[in-house]
Amino acid sequence: MEPTEEETPDGLLGWCLVANVARETTRGESGLDIQRGTKHFPVGALLWIPPVRWDPGWGRWRAVGRHRGNGRRYVNMVVRADDLENFRVKGVYSEGLVRSLNGYDHDPTAPRTLQNPWTRERAQSWADGRNDLRESIVIDGQRHTRITVPNPPPAELAVGGEILHLAQYGIRGPHYSRMPPPVEWVPES
Template identity: 85%
Template sequence: MARETARGESGLGIQHGTKYFPANALLWLPPVRWDPGHGRWPAVGRHRGNGRRYVNMIVRADDLENFRVKGVYSEGLVRSLNGYDHDPAAPRILQNPWTRERAQSWADGRNQLREGILIDGQRQPRISVPNPPPAELHVGGEILHLAHYGTRGAHYSRMPPPMEWAPDT
């Protein structure tokens, strides 16, 4: 779970963790059985209010960071990850596990995630930039200037930044 998450109108409210998980909580992502919606994933972790039980929740992908591959040894965690497919006769067997190589490749791809951008208020899904974004971006023969960078990504403008006025002395 990310240390700070964006909430509220236009993502201007900063919150530590989410309503259900504290900041820096360890979450496990089970195999997806159904699509919870764009940018949302099922996750298993210890609830903010009760640190002993594992709970299944749907979380925003933007609220997750620092992906790692780790083994699962707890019976309670295996039960939560398996969900309805859990076999009580084999309490420590994870159903439909990924190979370590596949999981590591996926985690590495998420950790090196590039961010989408907005150009003059319009989302550009096919253009992405690294984090932190460059001050100038060359797209289609145009030079775009970084106008704002926040929790919702990089906002670029076709207008150059204003020049600072300095008094003549």
Template identity: 80%
Template sequence: MANVARETARGESGLDIQHGTKHFRAGALLWIPPVRWDPGHGRWHAVGRHRGNGRRYVNMVVRADDLEHFRVKGVYSEALVRSLNGYDHDPAAPRTLQNPWTRERAQDWADARNHFREPVFIEGHPYAHPRISVYNPPPAEIQIDGETLHLAHYGTKGAHYSRMPPPVEWTPEP
């Protein structure tokens, strides 16, 4: 399970900061079931209580960047089990999860998501570099394929690097 991030980035270059997402409030608990189908790069299937109706569980596809504080927690609600199972739900066993992970596997998965590394965006490319991430805070310069990239912008969506060096500050001579 995870929480919806307090601040989520939207809009061009992630400059529009919002509280929560369209469907879930900031801090809402979302359960992430084992993958049944791939919703796309950087998106996961999740189950949680909707912003508009806090009583019912809904299944949604959410951006992975909008989630934080991953952990393992037991599921005891029959309604939550039904939502996590989806079409595979067996009414004869209403409190049984279909295809559950072991606690160790789930804990390893959650620990990997909590590792504080930021995605790297390179000027001219709309998506994050698939193989490279940097620690938080990001370094001012990185080397990729023999090319030096300079930190241009650091925001909620990650570190943005440019091939252009930062401008040199002019100081008057005494």
């Protein structure tokens, strides 16, 4: 359902999903190298995410933003979805931004027309889905994709009448065990 003419702000060219670059991003083997921002975008940079027309790879999205080295021009980059946070919907008002969002499909005869626009509701649905991330769990070495937990995961989880205990949490998600955690021995004084 598109907004009526009274609800559409003056100069609005379309809606777009946006996100900010996360404060901490992971790189390297097992994600142990923590960095501030990404190579091309600083922490908190606003990135405009056009609807997916081609898949650049699992967990990666095409994004448009102002480059770390040149804050005046918009650039198209492929970024990791895990490096983004605070997803929301914003209106597009700039012809330069429209040109970057359209990419190769940009029509110079219609500079204010988004070629593949988001609807406000679809973009909001994507934003809500990304902001409420849930992860599938591993129980005693076996992944269970239908059982999900929030991030950060709870220390104990009741599944099918048994209590599972968080054994490990890392980049591969939460690992639970049926065995309770070991009790730390404290010498008597």
